[in-house]
Amino acid sequence: MAVRKVSARSVGKRVFLYGMMVSLLTFGLYAIYLDFAVRERFEGKRFALPARVYARPLELYPGLKLTPADLAAELALLGYRQVKSPLEPATYRWEGRQLDLVTRSFVYGDGPQPPILCSVAFSEGRIVSLTDRKRRSALQLVRLDPALIGGIFPGKNEDRVLIELRTVPRLVVDALLAVEDRRYYRHHGIDPRGMARALLMTLSGKSVQGGSTITQQLVKNFYLTAERTLRRKFTEMIMAVLLEMHYSKEEILETYLNEVYLGQDGNRAIHGFGLASVHFFDKPLSRLRPSEAALLVGLLKGPAYYSPRNHPRRALDRRNLVLSQMVEAGFLPEQQAAEARAMPLGVVERPPRGTSPYPAFLKLVHRQLQRDYRDEDLRSEGLLIFTTLDPRVQRMAEEAVQKHLAHLEAIRGIKSGTLQGAAIFTDTQSAEVQACVGGREPRFEGFNRVVDARRPVGSLIKPVVFLTALQHPSRYTLATLLDDGPLVYRQAGAEDWIPQNYDKQHHGKVSMREALIHSYNVATVRLGLSVGVDSVMANIRQLGVERELTGFAASLLGADALSPLEVAQLYQTLAGGGFRTPLRAIREVLTAEGEPLQRYPLNVEQVIRPAPVYLVTTALQSVVREGTAQKLYNRLSPDLGIAGKTGTTDDYRDSWFAGFAGDRLGVVWVGRDDNEPAGFSGAGAAMGIWGDIMVGLDPEPLTLVPPDNVEWVWIDPASGLRSAANCPGAVELPFISGSAPTRSADCGPHSVGHRIKTWFKGLFE
């Protein structure tokens, strides 16, 4: 009996053991399968990474022109926090006009830079000193981390505003943890205590709670089915634990913040806090107030049910509940919470259509990248792209375009919204694009007029005609007299062309300098025809316009259509003294791991000899000092020596201005998309915008170093002959050596009149 009993027992035990082993094995295999599945999902989300596009990092140094307000704006863009005692990275405090801050660590193309504790002192619109607060020593240079300005995303309809955990305000994370998962940093993916509490609350009928951790919610988000079975729940739990084994809390949190579903905009799903912030508040996450952060976090529970646009009352209650929970968790002082509760929802009526604050600039970046990368790599390899965008310049350009267009419409009684504009600003020597405004609604990701709008450039082309002539110093100098009398251009098989001046007058004999500064059309056409239209077109190409242009007589007056970007390239080469530097929107590209992949170095190529460029540039300075662009100096100091040119096309369809100071170059266009007359000359619209932007930028003066083979000579403009400084109307002009006139006018150094004067002068000395 005993034997049988034992054997029965042992059989049972064995069956049990086998059963255990089989189920353990099954469970193990299942876990391995889940592990594989969840990692694949996570990696897929994380490593199908869009390229991240950054603005230029702001470099602080003593002497830099920067106001406290400028720096404050930059810090806001970077999501730095104002605190009482800045010791943590990305915090600051103002002490009067001095700023104490701690920079955020960042990996640049030339290596990592750890956080720096420093003080910045300002005086008269400049930084006067930088101090290392730890070592109490002077600093020469501090580089702030660059602002993330956008991404290049996988899939066409899937847009995100990618955020990095380092730039997510503490407030948002606090609100999230207070409401969704208070023990996030203490659990391992699942939170038994939280679950027990949730179960208790649900059973007691107080409220229905999920008890899911952030990690579980992320796992749930990977699978689109909203299936709510026990098995599903169990799978989620295992996956959450597995996820936590492989990835850090920060990685999981960052992915969560970028993945989670927060609302619907038509057929577009709003995923991620970055996009949600733009969608609801039209501002970056870094600038959210407590009330706004709480609203977004409140949405997690039911994006449709608590939608602030459809159910404002529910959204408000939910938001205030979140605020209370933040107080309860010790993340927010009650007083601040009370203030936040009193705030309205603050949701913008119409969600903005774009996702990047700088779509026009991003398009420029994308175009440059497409030359070197496959689109799928840009969308999935997580490349880090460092661009040249200067948010401060961009902001000023956007504001000036918007303000002026509205003003011009108002004073002329034009229907609001009819006028359009575009602006591009660059650095004169490095050719880095600092700002790109593609239209009057800079956030609208539509037609980018800087890149895609091609318009006749009018008189903007004239400097090239004059440059071409001045390359032949034996035939042409700035003093050479041109005929501005009536001209009929006859060509076989075409109608006669009779070019007219802007003022419908003819000015007889005019010097080349005057013809350019007053923008005389007829004299320019004669000059261009005598040097040859083909030579002028060849120079347009040399200066950097790659588009193939046929070239006909009317090209001499700018009948050819170019984009503002192309015009900027052309003037860039003039500003560079005849050295062409391709316009650049990107400095370098790093891999997701921060390894340099490609640099876009500063390249120059001498395409025009310096002397003729110098001559044309001085004439362009005269355009602003005494010619068609005089009004610019109503607002800017004449000491800036700005070189510029206005452009107006037939029937006032296009208003252009292109010009440069010592350090900045800009091109502005104003017109209508339907190409109907807008009614403005170059000086009437585009120049005002250009001037406004430059006033804000406070540029460096343009001081030119004369090339070796250039000499300055006093000239009598009426006769084009040599003169002297004290002669009436005399102007001092630069000449390429050997090209200055040898004969003197009546008052000149070798004239009879001059000799008599010197003789008299000698008597009295």
Added chain:
Amino acid sequence: MNKTLIKWLVPAILLLIAGCAVPPQKQTAPAPSGNLAVTSLLGKARSQTAAGRLSDASVSLERALRIEPRNALLWHELARVRLAQGQLMQAENLAAKSNSLVPAGHVLRRENWIIIGRARTDLGDLQGARQAFERAE
């Protein structure tokens, strides 16, 4: 011997040796810039060049050029780095750019013509090189 003393002494000696290993810097122009940020970036570029990190050196020089875009010495140094990188056309053009920013007779002119001469030599343009070297005289 005192352990703490050794702990301090060894690195100090190492630092001294390391300091001696840095080659003395070449005197090119009297004062590179009145801007200390530019001076420090120039110093950084030179030590990067000495360490053979030419690509990093050019990044530092470009940073300096953003602060002082018309500083001929910076363009000259960039030309020097490009020459070392074997980017001969760039070396020649950058040196010419540097020349265009200083008046005749400036010390940098000579240095720039030497770079142009070397670049042309390596490009096989011997006549052009000779002309450049003559201008450096």
